[in-house]
Amino acid sequence: MPSPASFCAIDFGTSNSAIAIPRSDGPGMRLVELEPGHLTMPTAVFYFVEGRHDADGPPRAFGRAAVAAYVEGTDGRLMRSMKSILGSSLIDQTTDVGGGRGVKYFDMLAGYLKRLRNSALAAGARAPLNKLVLGRPVFFVDGEPARDAAAQASLEAAAHAVGFDEVHFQFEPIAAAFDYESQTQHEQIVLVADIGGGTSDFSLVRVGPDRMQRLDRRDDILANHGVHIAGTDFDRHVELASILRELGYRSLGPEKPGQVAREVPSGVYFDLATWHLINTVYSPQRSAELRSMKSFYGNPVHHQRLMTVVEDRLGHELAARAEDAKIAVAGGGDTQIDLGLVETGLRVELGEAEALQALRADIERIAQAGRETVAQAGLQPDDVDALYFTGGSTGLRVLAERIAADYPKAREVRGDRFASVATGLGLHAARLFTR
Structure with missing residues (x-):
């Protein structure tokens, strides 16, 4: 040994x-x-x-x-x-x-x-x-x-x-389900929903006490599917729906005789809400371009706030506050986002209903991916015995509830949102290397 x-x-x-x-x-x-x-x-x-x-x-x-x-x-x-x-x-x-x-x-x-x-x-x-x-x-x-x-x-x-020197592999959805498998008394079909920051992945797996000691679990994966929608997309939608409206997102330009006021250009707001693009907004050329657009804004306060964010490089901090706000309303309820770093006393309210409206389309696409996973295996929603939730974004209550609604007979099980895969891989390593 x-x-x-x-x-x-x-x-x-x-x-x-x-x-x-x-x-x-x-x-x-x-x-x-x-x-x-x-x-x-x-x-x-x-x-x-x-x-x-x-x-x-x-x-x-x-x-x-x-x-x-x-x-x-x-x-x-x-x-x-x-x-x-x-x-x-x-x-x-x-x-x-x-x-x-x-x-x-x-x-x-x-x-x-x-x-x-x-x-x-x-x-x-x-x-x-x-x-x-x-x-x-x-x-x-x-x-x-x-x-x-x-x-x-x-x-x-x-x-x-x-x-x-010695390297073995285990499938992540199987690893995620190991904790649940150790508690089962009979064979079950489990839909593992692993919803993290970048992707939402579903795997339909077979677990049971007679399968626990098998080292090769490939045949126990009945279907696998996913979409590139997850936590960072939620954060972006929340920021656009709340914080960035205070900076002019979807606001109108000045009214002119005989002309309908037009919406201010939205490109900068999408960049500010996309983590890896935020730094591009700070370039001297982009900053000068945004500064020259003051006349585009019907409310000059919006432009002033936008330039404060750009010149003080506050984009990543605003993104972090959007994520914090999403987490705060994840379990239900409302929150208040402090934007005092942009303007003294500035705050914006975010309620669960408002957040749900911003996320509704993404949540539905994720739920659809789960249904497609089950269909790929030739099974029906009622054939799913348990739903196993893992990944940081499964803490969003409305998301978990929407997924669960498609499987009324399934038991809901929540693993460690951030570490269930690593924990399961550890269990597999112990079985493998201490035989």
Whole structure:
């Protein structure tokens, strides 16, 4: 039997990642605190323009520090959604990260995995930490088996490159359902709804006490489907419907004799509500263009507030407040968004009904993806025994209720919204490596 701390499990997510290691005080697994107070870390790397190379490569920051460097306008390049390059030709290409430096996407991915591994070692995992279970989606690339296999091979090669000698994979929806499976007394059909920041993924899986010890669970995935709509889309709609209206979104220009007042240009507002486009609004050319548009506004206060946001670089802070407001109304009720940083005393009310109206179309498209998943398996909604909710966005009550409405006979089960996949991968690693 290997050392009880010689293996780990990694949930390498599109938005956030986590790692589980064996407990030192007894059986079972625990999640590593990757950053102070956080068991998950944004899947992000920021490469600084300034600084010296070291043995690991160009100067860089990971996780929340990477995001903070980008938001603060530090010279460099932020890399996110690294998982999306798997299965593409980009994996072997080099990209410019500033300061005359180039980095291969493969090395970027491997560097992030190395950071996770080092964090596990620092948290008490016993060397050699050379055995690994990695989560993977049902399909890295839909409908293209060769590219899907190449995606897994690239991720496995990156894991080998940072010190893992033995690498196994488990499907993320199966891992998410492990906690529920351990509580079942008989075989069931479970619809796993994994709704995170960028995508809403549904998997119909078969679970049961007789299946728990099987290491290959591919045949237990009956169907898989998803849409690229999730938490960041919700945040954008909430910001447009509340905060950005106070800055002139959908407001009208000045009235002129014989002319109907026209709506002010909306492009800047969509950019301010889209996280990775916010910094583009701050360029000198764009700022000058927006400043020259004062005459477009019927209410000059709106233009003044917009320019305060642009000149003081408040876009990411407003996006964060929109996300906080969404969370505040997620369980029902109203909230008040403080915009005093834009104008003294400025506040905007956001109620659950208003938020629902802004999100209604997206919620319906997500629910439709769930129904299509069940249909792909040739089953009916009444055949679903349980709904398993995971992913940060499942905390939005109206979303969970809308999905559940399609499966009236299904039991609703809520996993850890942020760590159920990592926890499940840890359970699989313990079964695999302690046999």
